[in-house]
Structures are given as C-alpha cells and as structure tokens.
Amino acid sequence: MNSARVQFHSNIERVRALGGVGAAVTSLTTAAVDVSDIWRAQIVLIVSALDQFIHELTRLGMIECAKGIRPKTDAFLRFNIPLSAVDLALNGTSYEVWVGETVQSKHSWQSFQDPDKLAEAIRLFSPIGLWDRVGNELSMNAKDVKTRLKLIVDRRNQIAHEADLDPANPGFRWPINEPQVNYTIDFIEQLGEAIFKVSV
Numbered sequence: 001m002n003s004a005r006v007q008f009h010s011n012i013e014r015v016r017a018l019g020g021v022g023a024a025v026t027s028l029t030t031a032a033v034d035v036s037d038i039w040r041a042q043i044v045l046i047v048s049a050l051d052q053f054i055h056e057l058t059r060l061g062m063i064e065c066a067k068g069i070r071p072k073t074d075a076f077l078r079f080n081i082p083l084s085a086v087d088l089a090l091n092g093t094s095y096e097v098w099v100g101e102t103v104q105s106k107h108s109w110q111s112f113q114d115p116d117k118l119a120e121a122i123r124l125f126s127p128i129g130l131w132d133r134v135g136n137e138l139s140m141n142a143k144d145v146k147t148r149l150k151l152i153v154d155r156r157n158q159i160a161h162e163a164d165l166d167p168a169n170p171g172f173r174w175p176i177n178e179p180q181v182n183y184t185i186d187f188i189e190q191l192g193e194a195i196f197k198v199s200v
Contacts, residue, residue, distance in 0.1 A: 001057060001060045001061060001064070001196075001200050003056075003060070004053055004056040004057045004060055004196075005053075005057075005192075005193075005196050007052070007053070007056060008049060008050075008052070008053040008192050008196075009189075011045070011048075011049035011052065011053075012046070012049055012185065012188075012189050012192075014045070015042050015045045015046050015049060015185055016185065018038060018041060018042055018045065019038065019039070019042050019178065019181065019182070019185075021038060022035040022038035022039060022042075022178065023178065025038075026178075036173070036176050036177075039176045039177070039178060039180075039181045040159045040164055040176060042181050042184075042185065043152070043155055043156050043159055043176075043181060043184060044156055044159055044160050046152075046184060046185050046188045047113055047152065047153060047156040047188070049188065049192075050112075050113065050188050050191070050192055051111050051112050051113050053192050053195075054112035054118055054121050054122070054195070055104075055107055055112060055121075057121075057122075057125075057195070057196070057199070057200070058103065058107065058112070058121045058122065058124055058125060059100055059103045059104055059107070060100075061122075061124065061125025061126065061199070061200070062076060062079070062099055062100075062103050062124055062125050063095050063096060063099045063100050063103075064125065065124075065125050066095045066099045067095050070125060070126075071127070073123055073124065073125060073126065073127045074123075074127075075120070075123040075124045076124050076125060079103075079106075079124060080106075081098075081099075081102055082102065085098045085099070085101075085102045086098075103124075107121075113149075113153045113156075114150070114153065115131065115145075115146040115149050115150060118130075118149075118195075119131060122195065122199050125199070126199040126200075128198055128199060130195070130198070130199065131143075131145055131146055133194075133198035134191065134194045134195055134198060137193075137194035137197060137198060138190060138191070138194055145191070148187060149191065152184055152187070152188065155184075158174060164176075
C-alpha cells in the first residue's frame with residue numbers, strides 16, 4: 001500500500017513545483033503580472049492529490065482484504081461485486097484484476113474529498129474511527145480536522161466550478177495569496193500522512 005503514499009507525495013511535489021513557478025515569475029516581474037491563477041491551480045491540484053490518494057489506498061486496501069492480508073471489514077463484506085468479477089475470480093484471475101478493477105470502476109465517478117465520503121472509503125478496508133484517530137495524530141479534535149478539510153474543498157469548488165468569482169463584486173475574483181496556498185498544501189500533506197498512518 002506504500003505505492004499509494006509514494007504517488008501522493010509525488011503529486012504534492014508537482015503542486016509545490018507549480019508554486020515555485022509562480023514565485024519565480026513574481027520575483028522576475030512587476031506586480032502588473034498576476035500569478036494568482038497559479039495559486040488557484042495549486043488548490044485544485046492539492047485536493048485532487050488527496051482524492052487520488054484515497055482512491056488508490058482504498059483499492060489496494062480492498063485487494064489486501066480479499067487476499068486475507070487484512071481483516072475484512074463490515075463495509076468490505078457489503079461491497080457489491082458484479083458476477084463478471086466473480087466469474088474472473090472463479091477462473092483463477094488475480095485479485096489485482098477482479099477486485100482492483102471492480103473497485104476502480106465502481107469508484108471512478110466518486111470523489112473522496114468530503115470528510116464523510118472519505119471516511120466511508122477508508123471503512124472499506126479499515127475498521128477504525130478515522131477522524132478521531134487522525135485528529136489525535138494532528139493534535140486536533142476530529143471536528144476541527146473535518147471543518148478545515150471542508151473549507152479547503154469548498155475553496156477548491158469555488159475555483160473549479162465558479163471561476164473563483166466573488167458574487168458580491170461582479171468581475172472580481174476571491175482574493176488568494178501564496179502563504180494561504182502553502183498552508184493548505186501543508187495541511188493536506190499532513191492529513192494524508194495521518195490517514196495513511198492510522199488506516200494502514
């Protein structure tokens with residue numbers, strides 16, 4: 001399951017590198033050059049990195065449950081598998097194919113950004129009370145962790161779905177700055193690490 005964590009950190013490095021481009025442009029030009037869309041892109045990409053991480057962690061965790069490496073959770077046992085996947089399993093196809101591809105297909109249209117949806121995904125392979133455990137890892141209470149994540153996802157949605165336009169000021173975008181974005185990236189990285197530590 002460590003491959004999911006490695007990919008998560010690789011995705012984070014790409015997000016940070018994009019910020020480096022913004023910082024370089026800022027240092028080489030005047031304030032007339034607006035780099036705020038680079039920061040907006042970082043917010044979208046860091047939430048995407050978390051979403052992809054949870055998808056992959058869940059897929060790998062469910063393969064381990066199916067193989068008997070991890071205990072099967074109640075949510076795992078309730079997960080619907082199509083007969084086509086059962087047929088593959090009965091014919092000796094590897095778990096990576098019949099479980100992995102089924103999980104990937106069934107989750108392909110879902111996003112694991114909302115705290116409740118994210119916790120549902122983790123329950124498919126780990127029985128822990130996710131947010132209490134993550135809160136302990138981050139020295140925060142569970143409610144504050146979930147609230148912070150929701151605010152980040154809401155901000156991402158403003159950017160991705162509303163062009164980050166402020167409805168109270170037509171033609172103007174919501175303000176954004178480099179420290180705010182760096183804080184967001186740091187939090188998502190710490191959150192992903194905590195999720196990995198407590199669930200794997």
